[in-house]
Structures are given as C-alpha cells and as structure tokens.
Amino acid sequence: MAQMRRRDFIALVGGAMAWPLVVRAQEATRLYRILWVSTQSQPDPFLDGFREGLRAKGYVEGKNVVFELHYAPGDPHALHQIVSELKHGDIDLAVSSGPATRAMIAVTDVPVLFALSGDPIALGVVKSLAQPGTNFTGATFLSLDLAGKRVELLKDAYPELRRLAVLSNTDHPGEQSEWQATQQASRGLGIEPVYVPFFGANEIDDALTTAASSHADGIIVFPEPVTLVNRTRIAEFAVAHRMPSMFGWSEYCEAGGLLSYGANQRATYFWLASYADRILRGESPAALPVVQPEKFELAVNLKTAKLLGMDLNISSILFRATKVIQ
C-alpha cells in the first residue's frame, strides 16, 4: 500500500512538472455559425428553446454564435436547394427541426442535430440510438410509441368516443407507421378510425372539410409542422364540430386543443443546445447517443372542455394531467 502511494506520489510530482504543458481548453472567441432549418414558421418556439439553451451554455448571439435561419413552412422540399448548396466550412453545425431532417440526409460533412418525432434509425440518419455513428445525432420524441397512447387517453377523457378522425400529413416521415399504430389502438378500444390524409400545407383546408364530413365524434391530429402551424384553426374546427381533440404537443393544447400528450418540445430543444455546445467544442456526433424523452406531458384545456360541455371530473384524466389550462 505504502509502495503504491509512493509510486502515486512520484507520478503526481511528475505530473505537476508537466502541468503547464497541458493546454487549457481556452474558449476561443471564435464565431460559430449555426444553420437552422425548419419546416415550421416564425415565431418558432423551438428555436427560442434552443437559443435559450445556448445562452445557458454561455453563448452570446452575435458575439460567438450566429444563426442562419431557413424556413420552408410545411414544405421540406424547399430546403433541398439550401442543403445542396451547403459546403463544408460555411457553417459549423446544422440544426434541423422535425421533417426538415429529411432534407438534411444528403449532408455528410457537417454535424447535424435533429429533433424528430419519428424514428431516426428508420429515417436512416443514425445507425443506433446508443451510437449514431454518423454526422447526425439529436433527440427523438417517440411519436410512434405515443400514437396509441393518445387514442387511449382521448377515450379515457371521452368514453363515448366511437368514431375518430385521424388528421395526418402524408408528407411527414413515419406518418404511415403512426397511422397504423393509431388504427391498431383504436380497434383495440372499440373505436373506428377515419383516416384523413393530406399532403402539405396546401391541402389542410380540404382535409378539415373531409374531417367535418366524416361523422367522427373525436379527432386526433398527428404532431408535425403543418398542423402545428395551423393548430389554432384545427382546434377551433374541432370545437366548432363538437369533437374532443387530441394532439401531440402542449403547444396545440394551449392554442385551444382539448388534450395533448407528448414530450415537452421546448425542453428538448433547450437540451439540444448542450449537444450543440459539445459538438462545437469538437466532440463527434457519431459518439453522442440519440436521446429519448423520459417525461411526457399530458395537457388538458379546461376552457375547451367547457366549450364542448364535457365534465372531465368523472374521468381519470385530470389527476393524470401535468398541465391544466383553465
């Protein structure tokens, strides 16, 4: 024991001599360029969350970080042009929100952070969640897993539910799987799902018209940029047609949706900034695991419930809610 200590001591003394050679990771006053690509529109709460996260890590916009924002609301294809023009050296990091990730697949020499509702392995951007092994990493919201759960929760809140309109943007990656999971869950709960697909922002009006004529007594909306952009309209539509509505993120619920169940988006983007920090400091995204949410928010909008004339007190929904909007 004493011998080992002496060895340690000598090693320590030796280490002390070598100390000044250890270059401290001095924060260079370098200006980092971050490309933000999104299929949503501004104001963008996710970008705000990400910015907030960067600020918490000590970044000051304009001083050591600048954003290059590219929005193609509801149209990931519009981003292809920008992405194809991306050259190594122009930017230090790309952050893609939602389906915009699909447009980034071709990018191989710039680190890309994503926040996906779908499965990044299925999308082909990472090899595994534990070790992405590519220039991509980020967060997945496990929407597929939650699709069935949302039906169940809507049924819990509104046990009379028999026919469920499923509003789905077919332009969204993983949409089919999500629809299938929804279908399966609905069947199990004795609900008849009515598939209301649409393609891109242009078809949303038609989709709502279709939903209105579907004789559904409830509506479920897949979380994705086009419906997020149009969340207020959809929520109002649901109330107008006396349909209890279920959404993916609390942003929808705040806009008038009855219920939402899903990971906190803003928190995820806030957290994503810490990965951005690590990548800007030189870590490889290939070794940064894709993160899955462990906390899910069940948001309930009591105002909407009142408008719908529902008494939620009789169900188990209220005590399970993490967020109640009154």
Added chain:
Amino acid sequence: MRSNRLRPRGSLFIKYFVTLFIVVVVPLIFGAVGEAWFGYRDQWHRLDEVLQAEARSAAGKIQTFTDGIRDQLGWVVQFPWTQDEVDRHRIDPLRLLQQVPAIASITLVDQTGTERVFASRLRLNRIGRGLDMSTDPAILGARANKVWYGAVRYQRDSEPYMKIAVAGNLAAAGVAVADVNLKLIRDVVAAIKIGKTGYIIVVDGSGRLIAHPDMSLVLRGVASAYDINRLNNSLNATNGAAVVTTADGGESVVAVSVSVGDPGWNVIAVQPISEAFELIRAALWRFLILVAIGTLITLALAYWLANRMSGPIRQLEDGAKRIGAGQFDHRIAISSGDELEQLARRFNGMAEELATSQQKSERINRLKRFLAPQVAELVEHSDELLDGQKREVVAIFGDLRGFTSFSARAEPDQIMAALREYYEAVGAAITRHEATLIQFAGDGVMVLVNAPIECENPAHRAVLLAIDLQAAVQRLASSWSAKGYAMGFGVGIAMGPATVGTVGYEGRLDYTAVGNAVNLASRLCASADDAQILLDPIVAKQAKDSFALVSLGERIIKGYDRSLEVFAVAHSEIPAESFDSGVQSVELQPNLVSIVGPDL
C-alpha cells in the same frame, strides 16, 4: 585587460556557487520534498474521507430513490384482489405513474400470478389480460423477499431500465412490478459536485453504467462498459479504499467506491487528480519558483563574492609582480576590512622590508669597496661604527716608484693593465688582513687598521699587511721589469689617534681618517725607498718584538718641528723571491697628501 580584471575567476566562482547552492537551495529542496510528501499523505487521507463521505451520501440518496419507488409500490399492494377493490386496482397504477416520474410502466399481479392491470406512459394500458406471470422471476423474487430488484438493462441498447417488484403483506394483495427508467437517477447524481470537478457515477453489480453526470455515457449503453469495468475492477481490488486510476477519457482520477445496499450497485466518487492534488501541485510550483529564485540569488551572490575576492587577489598578484620586479615603493591599497586587507598590509610590510634590505645590501656593497667583505657585513650591522670618532688607528700608505715616468712612456692600455694588476694584488692583501681600504689614487693606496673595526694589536697587523703588500707588489714589479717597465713600491706606516668617519654626499660616501698618524704615514711612504717599509716610532715600538726592525736614525719629516726616529722593516722579513734587482731610479713623490687635507 580591464574586462579581464572585472571577470571573476572561474574556479572561485564555481566554488562559491556550489557552496552557496548547497547552503541555500539544498535545504529548500529537502523542505519542499518533505512538505510535499506529508502534504500528499494528509491530502490523501482527507481525499479518502471526503470521497467516502460523498459516495456514502450519494449512495444514501440513491437508496432513497429506490426505496421511494419500493414504498410507493407498497401502496398499490395493500388490498386483496376482491371484487370491490377492482376500481381501486385500476386507478392506483395511474396515480402511481403520476406520482413517480421514474416509473415507466407498472404491472399488478394477483395472488395467483395472473396479470390483472398494466399501466404505462408509452404503451396502451391493459386491464384483466389474464397473462400468467407466476413463473416470472420478478414475481418469484418478490414473493420470496417482499422486494425484488431486477438487473439493469439498456432499452433499445441505450436507456437504462430496471424492474422492481414488491409483494404485499397479504399474499392476496399480489405483486406490483414497476419498470423504472434509471435515467432519472441522473437528477440525483448530477446535483452532487465534489469540489469543482469531482463527480459521482453509479454502476450495477456487473459493471453497467447507470448514472454519470455526462448522460451520454450512460446512453451509449454497453459501449461505455469497457472503461467502467476497468474502473470498477481497480476499485474492487482495493476493497473500497481510495485508489488512483484512469477514468473514462484516460483522465487520472482518485476514486472511492461505496455499495448501495438493496439494488447491489456501486456508487463511485471520482475526483480528477488535477484538482485533488491542486494544492500540492501549487506548493510544488511555488517551491520550483523558490528554487529558481534561490539559484539566481546564489548565482548573483557567488558572482559578487568571487568578484569581491578576485579584485583584491588580482591587486595582490599585480603587487607581487611589481615588487618582484624591484618596484619596492609599490603599495597595495585594499580596504575590504577583512583578512584580505590584512594580507595586503603584510604585503606592503614585506615590500618595505625588502626595500630596506635592498638599501642595506647596497650599502654593504659600498662598504665592501673599502672594507673586507666580512668587515663590511660587521660594520653594516652596527651603524655607529661608521660614526665620526677619535680613534687610535694605524695608517698604511703605499706608492709605486717610477710610475710617473712609466705612465708618460707607456700606452694607456698598458697603464690600465698594470694598474689593474697592482690594485688586484693590493686589494687581495688588504682583504686577507681584514684592513680597511680607504682609497686607491693613481699608483697610491691608503689603508687603515683598527678602524672602523677594532682589532687586537693593530701595529702588528699593519706590519704584516705591509710585508704582504711589499711581497705582492714586488712579485708584480719583477714581472713588469721583464716587460721593460722599471717600477718599485714603498710603504709608510704610522700609528696614532685620528678622527675617523664617513664623509661625502648623497650616493657618494667615503670612510676616511684625519690625523697626524695619517700625515706621518704618507710622509714616511714618500720617503721610503723601493721595497722599503718605513715605520714611525709608535709602530716600531709595538712591532719590534715580532719583526726584525732597523732604525734608520733621526729624520726631519716635512711638517714636523722636530726630527723623528724612523724604522724600517728588515729585508729579511720580506719574502726573498719577490725581490729583484735593478730598481734604482726611485721617484719619491708625496702624491697622497692631498687626500688627508690641505691643513698639512
């Protein structure tokens, strides 16, 4: 030359440097090494304690975390599976999910091992599916021990999950099995900071990483296992004592492991060595700087001292060189107030004594001109001998006969050669008899006996000397006559009181005698024939017992009122072989009278 003088001597500088270095820097090194060693030991103990405390505290928190889940599960297995409790059994799991965020799903099993309720955050809830779970290890484990902890597994190879099963106190209450997302332990662990950079990690019994402040390491699943296993193994080897090892990323750390009782996990408190021994490192750096300063001071001091020493030494050396070259008036001026100044003073004293002794030897050399060397030495040691005094002296005058005509005829080199031979012969005789040569003047010579050195029986010695002189000069005369010069030699001796002493001026000092006897001897010499030695009555009276003397009768001596009886040394006293015939023309000339003064 100037720069040479300023530069300290190399060897002196090095000696001073080495000495001062040993005195100044070596104790510093010993002190610092000792301090570092003891500091290291203290710090090690402190670190061990801190890490143990932090690890135990973290283990306590993690225990609280798992105990919390266990206790919450206990709530849902309180009531038996009777018909009127079905609603409660349906609602309880949902409430539990709301209450405990870490539980991802929960399964309630009745006493028969049949699944009755399943509630999940992600998947669809199931009620009364009736799946037989009676052989599930969770159920068996919980029934056996009330509580059962499953192994940690990585869901989708990434997120750590573990099952906890709790059986109710009543067997009829069944078993609750919860699937726990261990990512939430992160909140417990991330809050613990040890120092600035220390942290806590949690691993299960088989080395799977459960919690780490860097969550991505946990989410990497089995890919992180290698580093963690190595850390875990090195800790297991020491039975929980603090150990220096390398953590993930190759960083050297001090780590301590504490086990969490129930799930059988290990909590590892880790402190990077860079922080753990920061103080010691700082002390070592302080010490290095001190050594550097000490070395600089030592250098400066050695340079100064060497310079201080070499300056005076150079002065001494220079002085010694000058004095060696005979510059005895050179003095070395050093006022350093130390031994060097003393040495310089000694040096100056030495130069002074050398000067004195040189003056003395110069004086002796001068004395040797008119004194025999041994007499000169004797006189030198008693200065008063040369002081003017009245003394009974014997004056001897000798003079060549026929020298004037010889010098008129002969060539100068012949004259000089003859005189040299004559002086050498006369000088040798005077030296032999330790008499005092007063002067050579041309062909004449004046010698004193009994002054300045007294001797016994001076008259006798004078006569002996005169006989010797005659013999020597007669031998010369015979060789001269062979060459054709006819020269003879006459001697006069008189004795009486005379004033003796040195006279002269700077650089030129003569010893001389003034008195009647001197005049008389000169007159006698003048009146002596060749080969004749004339004596005054005093000498004659004293020498008559030793020598055969012949009285020549009364003679009128110039300058004397009355006649004086003059004696001659009989020819028989003078060695015969020195005589030669044919010297007839004898010139009697009192040419030495001028020496003794005009008063005669």
